[in-house]
Amino acid sequence: MKKIILNFTLFGAATFLLLGCAALKSTNSTLDYIQASVDLVAINDDKVQVEITPPKIQSEEITFYIPQIVPGTYEYSNFGRFIENLQAYDSKGNLLDFEALDENSWKISNAKKLAKITYWANDTFDGPGGSEIYPMGGTNFQEGETFLLNLHSLIGYFEGMKETSYRLSVRSPKDLKGFTSLPVLSQTDSLDVFTAKRYFHIIDNPILYSKPNAVSFDLDKIKVGLALYSPSGVHKADAYQPAIEEMMVAQKNFLGEANNTPSYDILLHLMGMEDLQYFGGMMGALEHHTSTTVVFVDQMQPQELTQSLVDVVSHEFFHTLTPLNIHSEEIHNFEYNTPMMSQHLWMYEGTTEYFANLFQINQGLIEEQNFYNRILEKINYSQRYDDTMSFTEMSAGIVEEPYQSNYGNVYQKGALINMCLDILIREKSGGEKGVLWVMQNLAKRYGADKPFKDEELIDEIIAMTYPEVGDFFKTHVEGTQPINYEDYLSKVGLTRGETDIELPSILLKDSQSPFFMPQPNEEGTVQYVVTGLNSTIASMGVQEGDLFLGLDGTLFPEIKQENAEAINAIFTPTFMWDAQKDFSITVKRGEDLLTLTGVTGTPTVKAKGIVANPQADPNAIALRQSWLKE
Ligand SMILES: [Zn+2]
Known part of the structure; x- marks a missing residue:
């Protein structure tokens, strides 16, 4: 998964963290698969009806589950909370008794007679407590317009029957087309029938229904599909094809033989600003074996959306390596309602995020300085989390505190752990091998159907590499000692020095904080005072000490907590502006009210960053070359 949080907190630093029934009346019990039917036409009060017909049940009682976690x-996530009015029937249409065991499970009596289960499902975009569900892992029902279906929130499984195959029938409005990597049995303009080998395949293949707005193209040995829903209709799938092509060709080149994904579908669901606010600024993507669900905001400018797609979809595609093809037994035999977590988030998310940045420099999509700035940003953001927490311990306990609130560090320190390992292995192997080599070998040894033993992975990697790699794991991944990044950066001839850091919004004065601070005046009224500048606002004539009164023609309401949402609504769009956006800033300087105008350009700030050391010795420069380019 990859999360981005677009959220401008009122008092304090900006938290912009870059951190997936049909009316088929089959009431007989002679099926050897589970028939699931979803009706997207007869919507009732923003809910859809689901009907599940199991094969003949042999036991007296059976429990039906909706996942607690995926x-x-x-x-x-407790997806069971989105299910209402569950009923169990025998073949004559009589109700069977059942007992709700918890939010996500129902024990049905007289199960030998069970013919079908029916229920209504809410969507997570406005259902009970839906804002807690990542939008990319959720469902959105908009009658006649679009349906984002992450099926773990719609379809359940029976106790002991997770390996049974499914047939999924979806009745859909005539002008909406379903896009998914789920195998299609039959498809008409109003009824689609899909198959799934087991329950995992139901949830591994989300579906996006929308008016046709999709492209599909063949790259070297991989078939790529992009389906897009844009509420305004502004964004067209074909406009994003070139960027995705360039990115995926580069990813395949980077991965080499470690990748054999035959097809990959990107389901891009754009939401409105109200939805973005509802999710507290959260957007991003969730990985699957042959597809990904991506949720961004419709208001993003094409240039901004393209870069976010490259950063996020490349991360998701690298998940085809891990965890999808390199994972432990805990993940392979995933327990949706009593999970056991693996210790290796440093790899599942960390390696993935590291590669999503490394391949861009390796394949020439970004400049070296841009890559160093990304490392710096990760070092800075990682300091927001507990730097002395064992990464393996955090991973195994991630669903509970204090680990859960450190989850975001898997994208920061998790990636940095991989960078240090990469530099270390490159150094020991004379530049020849790195983390990618390790992953290529693990992918050969394991695969989608062959999990590793959770407690053996690190020893296996040490056996493949060097004792120093073992020391690193022991000290900084299993252990609690923070990493001194300078030690690793100096090995590849990098040092701290002044550089231009690009900022994601004109509102920032460095990578973390806004250019203004709320301060009370003599009467006690809180005002925004300009406390720093970036290149864009400096060139517009904004000065430190100015009172910041409004942005792009809108004046701020009184600055207080009750108005946080209204103020955020003025700030948030700046993160989606492209470089050509004309805008204005209203300030008060002394007694003068000034409206200063300019163009966003690329806001930068001079800061102490990571730069190439001009005095680095030739060995370090050679090692850097092999690290970044080979
Ligand atoms: Zn991820």
């Missing part, structure tokens, strides 16, 4: 999210 792979890739690392937190309890």
Whole structure:
């Protein structure tokens, strides 16, 4: 998964963290698969009806589950809360008794007579407590317009029957088309029938229904599909094809033989600003074996959306390596309602995020300085989390505190752990081998159907590499000692020095904080005072000490907690502006009210960053070359 949080907190630092029935009346019990039917036409009060017909049940009682947690999210979601009015029937249409065991499970009596279960499902975009569910892992029902279906929130499984195959029928409005990597049995303009080998395949293949807005193209040995829902209709799938092509060709080149994904579908669901606010600024993507669900905001400018797609979809595609093809037994035999977590988030998310940055420099998509700035940003953001927490311990306990609130560090320190390992292995192997080599070998040894033993992975990697790698794991991944990044950066001839850091919004004065601070004046009224500048606002004539009164023609309401949402609504769009956006800033300087105008350009600030050391010795420069380019 990859999360981005677009959220401008009122008092304090900006938290912009870059951190997936049909009316088929089959009431007989002679099926050897589970028939699931979803009706997207007869919507009732924003809920859809679901009907599940199991094969003949042999036991007196059986429990029906909706997942508490699903792979890739690392937190309890309790999708059962979106299910209403569950009923169990025998073949004559009589109700069977059942007992709700908890939010996500129902024990049905007289199960030998069970013919079907029916229920209504709410969507997570406005259902009970839905804002707690990552939008990319959720469901959105908009009658006649779009349906984002992450099926773990719609379809359940029976106790002991997770390996039974499914047939899924979806009745859909005539002008909406379903996009998914789920195998299709039959498809008409109003009824689609899909198959799934087991329950995992139901949840590993989300579906996006929307008016047709999709492209599909063949790259070297991989078939790629992009389906897009844009509420305004502004964004067209074909406009994003070139960027995705360039990115995925580069990823395949980077991975080499470690990748054999035959097809990959990107389901891009754009939401409105109200939805973004509802999710507290959360957007991003969730990984699957042959597809990914991506949720961004419709208001993003094309240039901004393209870069976010490259950063986020490349991360998701690298998940085809790990955890999808290199994972432990805990993940392979995933327990949706009583999960056991693996210790290796440093790899599942950390290696993935590291590669999503490394391949861009390796394949020439970004400049070296841009890559160093990304490392710096990760070092800075990682300091927001507990730097002395054992990463393996955190991973195994991730669904509980104090680990859960450190989850975001898997994208920061998790990636940095991999960078240090990479530099270390490159150094020991004379530049020849790195983390990618380790992963290519693990992928050969394991695979989608062959999990490793959780407690043996690190020893295996040490056996493949060097004792120093073992020391690193012991000290900084299993152990609690923070990493001194300078030690590793100096090995590849990098040092601290002044550089231009690009900022994601004109509102920032460095990578973390806004250019203004709330301060009370003599009457006690809180005002925004300009406390720093970036290149864009400096060139517009903004000065330190100015009172910041409004942005792009809108004046701020009184600055207080009750107005946080209204103020955020003025700030948030700046993160989606492209470089050509004309805008204005209203300030008060002394007695003068000034409206200063300019163009966003690329806001930068001079800061102490990570730079190439001009005095680095030739060995360090050679090692850097092999680290970044080979
Ligand atoms: Zn991820």
